[in-house]
Amino acid sequence: MVQAEKQRDRIGAKYGMWLFLFTEILFFGGMFLLYSVYRSKYPVEFHASAAEENLLLGSINTAVLLTSSLFIAVAISAVKKGNYRLSVILQGATILMGIVFLGIKAVEWFEKIARGIYPNSPVLDKMSMGEILFFGLYYVMTGIHGLHVLIGVCVIAFMVYFTLTGNITRENFSKIENTGLYWHFVDIVWIYLFPLFYLIT
Amino acid sequence: MALNATEGGDHIGSYRTYFFIWAALMLLLVATIVVAKVEVSKYSVLLNLFIATVKAGLVLFFFMHLKYENWFLKGVLFMVLVMLASVIGLTFSDVWYR
Amino acid sequence: MESTASECESFYHEKGKYKGILSWLMSTDHKRIGIQYLVALLTFFSVGVMLGLLIRLSLIAPGTFIGQETYNRVFSVHGIIMIFLFIIPGVPVAFGNFFLPIMIGARDVAFPRLNRFTWWTYLAGATLVALSLFAAGGAPDTGWTFYAPYSIRAKANITLAVTGVFVLGFSSILTGINFVTTIHRLRAPGMTWFKLPLFVWTLYATGWVQLLATPVLAITLVFIILGRVFGVGFFDPSKGGDPILYEHLFWTYSHPAVYIMVLPAMGIISEVIPVFARKKIFGYKAVALSAIGIASVGYFVWGHHMFTSGMSDTARIIFSFITFLVAVPSGIKIFNWVSTLYKGSIVGSAPIYFALTFIFLFSIGGLTGLIIGSLEPNLQLHGTYFIVAHFHYVMFGGAGFAILTALHYWFPKMFGRMYPERPAKIGWFILFIGFNVLYFSMFILGYEGMPRRYFDYPARYFPLHLVSTIGSWILAAGLAIIAGNLLRALFKGPKAPADPWGGRTLEWTIPSPPPAENFVETPVIRD
Ligand SMILES: [Cu+2]
Numbered sequence: 001m002v003q004a005e006k007q008r009d010r011i012g013a014k015y016g017m018w019l020f021l022f023t024e025i026l027f028f029g030g031m032f033l034l035y036s037v038y039r040s041k042y043p044v045e046f047h048a049s050a051a052e053e054n055l056l057l058g059s060i061n062t063a064v065l066l067t068s069s070l071f072i073a074v075a076i077s078a079v080k081k082g083n084y085r086l087s088v089i090l091q092g093a094t095i096l097m098g099i100v101f102l103g104i105k106a107v108e109w110f111e112k113i114a115r116g117i118y119p120n121s122p123v124l125d126k127m128s129m130g131e132i133l134f135f136g137l138y139y140v141m142t143g144i145h146g147l148h149v150l151i152g153v154c155v156i157a158f159m160v161y162f163t164l165t166g167n168i169t170r171e172n173f174s175k176i177e178n179t180g181l182y183w184h185f186v187d188i189v190w191i192y193l194f195p196l197f198y199l200i201t
Numbered sequence: 202m203a204l205n206a207t208e209g210g211d212h213i214g215s216y217r218t219y220f221f222i223w224a225a226l227m228l229l230l231v232a233t234i235v236v237a238k239v240e241v242s243k244y245s246v247l248l249n250l251f252i253a254t255v256k257a258g259l260v261l262f263f264f265m266h267l268k269y270e271n272w273f274l275k276g277v278l279f280m281v282l283v284m285l286a287s288v289i290g291l292t293f294s295d296v297w298y299r
Numbered sequence: 300m301e302s303t304a305s306e307c308e309s310f311y312h313e314k315g316k317y318k319g320i321l322s323w324l325m326s327t328d329h330k331r332i333g334i335q336y337l338v339a340l341l342t343f344f345s346v347g348v349m350l351g352l353l354i355r356l357s358l359i360a361p362g363t364f365i366g367q368e369t370y371n372r373v374f375s376v377h378g379i380i381m382i383f384l385f386i387i388p389g390v391p392v393a394f395g396n397f398f399l400p401i402m403i404g405a406r407d408v409a410f411p412r413l414n415r416f417t418w419w420t421y422l423a424g425a426t427l428v429a430l431s432l433f434a435a436g437g438a439p440d441t442g443w444t445f446y447a448p449y450s451i452r453a454k455a456n457i458t459l460a461v462t463g464v465f466v467l468g469f470s471s472i473l474t475g476i477n478f479v480t481t482i483h484r485l486r487a488p489g490m491t492w493f494k495l496p497l498f499v500w501t502l503y504a505t506g507w508v509q510l511l512a513t514p515v516l517a518i519t520l521v522f523i524i525l526g527r528v529f530g531v532g533f534f535d536p537s538k539g540g541d542p543i544l545y546e547h548l549f550w551t552y553s554h555p556a557v558y559i560m561v562l563p564a565m566g567i568i569s570e571v572i573p574v575f576a577r578k579k580i581f582g583y584k585a586v587a588l589s590a591i592g593i594a595s596v597g598y599f600v601w602g603h604h605m606f607t608s609g610m611s612d613t614a615r616i617i618f619s620f621i622t623f624l625v626a627v628p629s630g631i632k633i634f635n636w637v638s639t640l641y642k643g644s645i646v647g648s649a650p651i652y653f654a655l656t657f658i659f660l661f662s663i664g665g666l667t668g669l670i671i672g673s674l675e676p677n678l679q680l681h682g683t684y685f686i687v688a689h690f691h692y693v694m695f696g697g698a699g700f701a702i703l704t705a706l707h708y709w710f711p712k713m714f715g716r717m718y719p720e721r722p723a724k725i726g727w728f729i730l731f732i733g734f735n736v737l738y739f740s741m742f743i744l745g746y747e748g749m750p751r752r753y754f755d756y757p758a759r760y761f762p763l764h765l766v767s768t769i770g771s772w773i774l775a776a777g778l779a780i781i782a783g784n785l786l787r788a789l790f791k792g793p794k795a796p797a798d799p800w801g802g803r804t805l806e807w808t809i810p811s812p813p814p815a816e817n818f819v820e821t822p823v824i825r826d
Contacts, residue, residue: 012409012484018274019476022281024513029285030548032517034533036289037296037544055234062230068255070223073214073264080213129539136531136538146522155611184264188257195249199237273483284511287599292547295602295614299543 010174013125017178021185028189031141035196038133045130050200053138058198061104065149068097069187072156076180082161082170091160091176094183098139098153106144109139138197145193148186155179203242212269222263309310309715311623313815324419327411330813332418333397334713339425340393343384346500346534348778350377355737355771358764361755365468370754371440372455375430378443384425385554390563391474391509392421394705394812395502402496403804404742404822409480413473421460427463433457440754441561444553447534451526458527460732468513471559475509476501487805489824495583496804497586501566504590508555508562510762512598516552519545543608547604550601558597560694562590565632565703567656571638571708574802576643592628600625603672607681615674622672629665633658648800649723653704656731660696664689689736702782705728710785711795715812718788723779726734730777736770 075090086173112135116123119136159176162168168176233252236245262268266276312328317325323335354374357364365373370785396414402405408414432438436456441449450457474493482503486495495503524530532538536547573580580586602618604611636658645651667689671677711717740763744749749760756764800808805822806813 006259007482009409012480015274015483016476016480017409017415018277019479019510020472022277023476023510025281026285027514027518028509029288030515032294033548034522034544037292037541038539040293040296041541042539059234063227066223066226066230068224069260069264069381070219073219074216075217077214077216096267107272119525119532125538132532133539136533140522140525140533146407184260187264188260191253191256191260193251195233195237195253199233199249200246244794281511284598288515289553291599291602291614291617295543295547296541296609296619298611298613299609 013112013174013178014181017181021181022112022157024185031137031144035141036136038130038137042130043068044130044134046134047131047200049109049131050197051132053198054111055198057104058194060177061101062194064097064101064104065187065190068094068101069184071097072180072183076173077171079163079176080170081119084169087176088160091156091163093162095153095156098149098156102146102149102153105142107156109142142197145189148189152179152183152186155182184185213294214263214265214266222259226256226259229259306644306748307741308786308814309810309812310638310714310815312676315528317789318385325415327407327415328815329396329400329407329414330713330817331394331807333395335392335397335418336388336421337393337713338391340385342513343380343425347377347381347385347527347553348775350380352771352775355768357493357754357762358495359768365451366756369820371752372438375442376750379428379439379460379464381465381694382443384555384734385806386694387561388467388471388474389560389698389702390705391478391505391559392417392485393700394498394567395474395478395505395563398626398709398806399481399502400485400803401809401817402483402499403485403490404805404818404824405481405485405615406816406818406821408477409484410477413477417477418472420466420473421451424468424470425624427466428460429463431463434459445520445523445544446549448536448540448698449527449803450523451532451535455513458524461520461523465517466523468517471509472517475506475513477506481504481625482506486488487824489674491824493584493587495587497569497580497583497590498563498566498804500587500592501562501569503558505562508558508594512552512555512559515548516556518541519548519552524570533583543605543610547601547607550604551598554601554604555594556595556598557693563789564657564698565590567701567705567708568636568657570752570802571633571650571654571704572639574708574800575648575654576638576640577644577646577801581633581638581641582631585631586635589628589631592631593625596621596625596628603677606674606677607708616753619672619674619677623669626665626669626672633662633665647802649720649727650704650708650800652724652727653707656727657697657704660692660700660780664692664696667692680745682750683745684741684749684751686740687751688738688745696734696738703730706785708800709806710788712806714792715795715810716788716791716792717799718785718792719797722784726777726780726784728777729780730774733773733775737767737774739766740767740770740771746776750765762818 042152051085071090072095075094077086079088079092112118117135118124119139124132124135156179159168162175217220235250236252239245254259261278269276308327313328315322323331326332350647354370354377357370357373361370363664374667396408425599434456436454439445439453439455439457440461441453441455441457445457445461450461475525480493482499484764522531522533525534526533533538534540534542536542559793569580569586600622603622606615610726626780667685670678672688673685705719731810744760744767745759747763749756749763796809798813800807808822
């Protein structure tokens with residue numbers, strides 16, 4: 001009986017996480033809505049501004065995040081197979097990838113800020129309306145996405161701790177499974193942000 | 202709707218599958234950059250979004266195990282996406298015709 | 300079963316790790332959380348009523364009691380408190396928390412600690428909103444809708460208030476996640492989907508709306524905060540932004556929010572009507588599924604709030620059409636309630652008085668909704684008191700009266716005491732009269748062209764404004780009698796039996812008030 005309740009709880013926990021991800025879809029959906037409306041209003045400016053983005057850094061970051069998704073996915077399988085050592089190493093690698101991603105993102109931001117392009121800056125406010133909106137959206141969308149990455153990194157750090165202390169085991173892996181779902185979702189958001197800001201030139 | 206315990210959560214993805222999915226994602230990443238750079242046609246934007254959707258699908262179905270989940274989660278995810286698309290569509294019924 | 304159950308202690312006496320106030324704040328018991336929410340809600344409701352009375356008072360002699368600036372702040376804060384702190388969380392967090400697990404035969408919700416967390420976030424959000432009223436910049440004066448670009452430029456404490464509402468939204472989302480998961484995972488053996496009490500059905504539909512609509516509000520509020528703090532001009536025309544887009548995003552949440560408020564209210568009515576008509580509900584499946592129908596169609600009608608915003612004609616026609624579709628499932632509910640009453644042997648206890656009033660007032664609110672849902676009348680009436688009247692018939696006449704119904708229906712179960720019927724009915728009568736005097740005169744005012752949100756007006760509107768304000772006093776008297784009666788019963792009322800009304804749902808099979816874990820043995824539902 002107790003065993004059955006536990007089972008039920010685990011599926012319930014997974015449902016809860018998926019439901020949360022659905023809300024995240026609509027949260028980011030609001031931003032994508034703004035992006036699509038303003039893009040349709042200022043196609044030329046969006047086109048030109050996207051060409052200014054650093055495609056190399058953007059592509060490296062995409063690869064970094066996709067690879068981190070591989071790491072966390074394998075880390076979860078490793079827990080389920082009872083290979084905790086491997087799991088901890090891969091969780092650590094995921095965290096590292098997350099930090100690299102944020103680091104590259106920061107380089108991009110600072111490079112722009114150094115050129116005076118940031119919301120409400122004198123330089124940006126002199127540009128055309130389409131450019132103001134493009135860079136506004138760029139900062140807001142990558143910023144909120146980056147915040148999600150940062151939260152993910154912190155949560156995975158806790159998972160490392162839980163795995164080391166035996167709180168996460170092959171019988172009890174809801175926590176890390178849900179963390180994985182969240183991390184993959186953040187990855188998916190980036191999969192869309194990448195073409196929208198770097199490729200549509 | 203008593204769900205048996207042997208669904209999604211118990212599925213253990215094999216390392217091999219994950220590796221192949223990752224390789225496919227990397228290939229698609231290269232493909233999307235090439236499509237954008239070559240600028241074959243005005244459809245490259247749509248093509249890029251299509252590639253992004255394929256990538257997202259791979260992550261969803263394999264990394265996130267959606268493939269092994271029951272109809273409920275798949276159905277709701279589909280519904281949510283339709284909902285978001287409709288909201289954007291309805292907004293455009295204003296934006297385009299204003 | 301009952302004899303064994305009554306031997307165990309009620310959840311009020313449960314001994315946990317903590318004592319005193321902490322035994323409440325730290326509790327993960329859904330019943331304790333529900334009671335705390337109820338106390339908070341009713342407190343904010345009282346504050347909101349006070350502010351409402353102040354608005355009405357100011358309107359019979361503009362300038363005598365409060366100045367124009369204060370007036371703007373008072374009606375904004377009245378709206379923010381009533382909407383975000385009282386009626387949106389409203390039924391789900393108080394009655395849903397208390398009764399949802401019991402009604403499906405569970406011991407608690409799916410995530411009890413998350414549930415406690417929502418209560419804390421609610422408190423945090425409420426604190427932020429309260430701070431925004433008293434901090435240096437002055438209380439918000441934007442109206443509860445925070446329309447951009449004014450909300451981005453206004454001097455008042457919009458950032459604080461909006462952050463507070465964001466936090467409240469987060470709490471609401473988590474409650475939705477919790478309830479939907481609970482209904483999926485924790486139903487007792489034999490409790491199939493079509494045996495669920497109708498209140499549970501509406502909580503289920505509401506949970507989905509909370510889940511899928513609230514994040515849109517969240518991101519919209521984030522845009523306001525970013526606009527104020529960092530000067531991101533998404534809704535600022537001078538930076539290429541489109542203010543109408545703010546309205547789109549805002550109402551994409553705020554119309555479905557109407558269903559967050561009204562759906563569970565309908566659920567309460569669907570519970571109460573059959574119990575007191577001594578009949579089974581007419582068309583159970585239709586009532587259950589219409590909740591889902593309302594929730595899903597309701598997601599696509601937000602544009603009817605924007606007919607006069609400068610939106611395209613195409614969009615206006617589309618939204619007007621979809622708006623009419625929502626009337627169908629709502630109509631189904633009304634017809635089924637009335638059919639349930641037909642030839643029933645109705646027991647005239649206090650809860651049914653409130654429930655019938657709900658049907659009456661909500662029908663007026665709904666039907667006037669059709670008037671303003673069609674384009675042509677809307678253009679005339681949108682900026683007037685007609686909207687204010689319609690809104691209050693739906694919100695107060697609907698959701699508000701449903702909360703009063705629930706209070707009178709579940710009071711014995713929640714607090715283990717009975718209240719005297721006569722004062723409850725006297726209070727109901729006075730409230731009913733006051734309500735209609737207060738708000739029906741607004742329909743006429745609006746029809747004659749009195750603009751809403753105005754501080755002052757031409758003399759010809761004075762008589763109806765006076766009538767309306769007198770109505771507000773009558774209404775307040777009714778509320779006071781109802782509140783006094785229940786408060787007195789809380790301490791002095793006779794002990795309540797397990798099932799004072801002859802209810803059929805599971806909460807009536809356990810003692811009043813329920814024991815800590817609800818059920819001694821997990822109930823098994825048979826036909
Ligand atoms: Cu509406």
